[in-house]
Amino acid sequence: MEKLFNILQNQFHEITISLDRADQIKCDNNWRGSGGRPPYSSIGLIRKGTGTIIVNGQEMTPVKDQLYLIPAHSTLTFFNDGTQPYLKYYCHFNIKTHDTELFDYFDIPLCVTPEDPDAAAALFTRMISAHKEKSLTSLIKAKQYMMELVCYYLHCCGESNISLLENTSDSGINKAISYAGSHLDLPVSVAEMAEIAGYHPSHFTKLFQRRFGVSPAQFIIQKKTHFAMEQLTSTSRSIADISDSLGFSSQFYFCNFFKKQTGMTPSKYRQIYIKS
DSSP, rough: HHHHHHHHHHHHOOEOOOOOOOOEEEEEOOEEEEEOOSEEEEEEEEEEEOOOEEETTEEEOTTTTTEEEEEEEOOEEOOOOSSSSSSEEEEEEEEEEEEEEGGGGGESEEEEEOOHHHHHHHHHHHHHHHHHSSHHHHHHHHHHHHHHHHHHHHHHHGGGEEEOOOTOOOOOHHHHHHHHHOOSSSSHHHHHHHHTSOOHHHHHHHHHHHHHHOHHHHHHHHHHHHHHHHHHHHHHOOOOHHHHHHTTSSHHHHHHHHHHHHSSSSSHHHHHHHHO
């Protein structure tokens, strides 16, 4: 845990926080989705009912007074058969440091039983109220309550159940990732990333593959896809504008690229997830 703390302390000199949605909803048999990869993390508190959530192949069935957390870009399937609809609080958010999601640094339990479910419900209630207000202070308060909720979730996990992912302390690779993430409109090469990281290209590729399970080129494709997902669901930018910002020569090529990566056209993805 000390190693995890030292790494995060160093990384958190630069951090960005966004809260996209927060509300209380009823989930009946219309609440279902399969194979999506939402660009945001989700945290929820079940107040009653039953249902199934599958995250990266791991199935969970959170019940009354349990909290769950789904990291951004997880492959997600969820459903309810309608016999006992979920009533739950939820929020969609992102916490990033150096363009990397917080939950890319460590593994945590996907579902926990809080010591005080009413305290968690109170945080959700205050966050939702602040999120729905339209004022300067409410914007700050909503993020404050969201961070308190994330902290409470990690507290409920217990330090012994939180583990650091391998190689997250490689600052050279982190710099290369940050560069690629801030130049998505350019054809960034593996050689460029390796030079920034301070490695020979072949060695850099091996280290990168070992850490992320994909090649640098595949990683850049994922970053472009994730950026497009986020822009489609959290902004009103046109598809043509998003295409331009990712360096595509035409909207046609961008739409083909996006459909190949997600199985949906950009407009279909926006239609589904902007309402979810």
